[in-house]
Amino acid sequence: MKRWxxxxxxxxxxxxxxxxxxxxxxxxxxxxxxxxxxxxLLYSQGNFFQVIEGNAIxxxxxxxxxxxxxxxxxxxxxxxxxxxxxxxxxxxCDFLTKYNQSEELNENYYLQFLKNLDHSxxxxxxxxxxxxxx
Ligand SMILES: Cc1cc2nc3c(=O)[nH]c(=O)nc-3n(C[C@H](O)[C@H](O)[C@H](O)COP(=O)(O)O)c2cc1C
Numbered sequence: 258m259k260r261w262x263x264x265x266x267x268x269x270x271x272x273x274x275x276x277x278x279x280x281x282x283x284x285x286x287x288x289x290x291x292x293x294x295x296x297x298l299l300y301s302q303g304n305f306f307q308v309i310e311g312n313a314i315x316x317x318x319x320x321x322x323x324x325x326x327x328x329x330x331x332x333x334x335x336x337x338x339x340x341x342x343x344x345x346x347x348x349x350c351d352f353l354t355k356y357n358q359s360e361e362l363n364e365n366y367y368l369q370f371l372k373n374l375d376h377s378x379x380x381x382x383x384x385x386x387x388x389x390x391x
Contacts, residue, residue, distance in 0.1 A: 258312055263334065264306075266304060266306050267329040290347070
């Protein structure tokens, strides 16, 4: 079965309340675990960064829903392609703000998940992550 990965950044639509973001994150984590989707979802200062990986059909269908979700806009795809194996073991959601960044949630923490990506994807994700955790 084909495996697929999509990575994008986007901006929240209206300013989201912290508890709405937490609800979005817990739903995402629950759905993705149930559907064997792995990846990462981050939120920082009004922007989202997400990677979703899994069965190609499941990922493409989910992405259509995500794209049409009016909680965010200005969605920019970093990559959208077939992959050989999952880079992320489980789904991992983190809520990052400039107020609650803990020691472990630095750029290097996320970069360890990218080791197996091809070079161009790695560089793209790395630059975005820098902006996210700065
Ligand atoms: C930034 C962002 C990321 C999202 N990521 C996921 C995700 O990884 N998995 C998921 O099931 N829903 C995600 N959603 C929610 C979907 O857009 C959609 O609301 C959800 O899949 C429920 O759809 P359903 O009720 O038709 O099953 C995300 C929404 C936003 C705004």
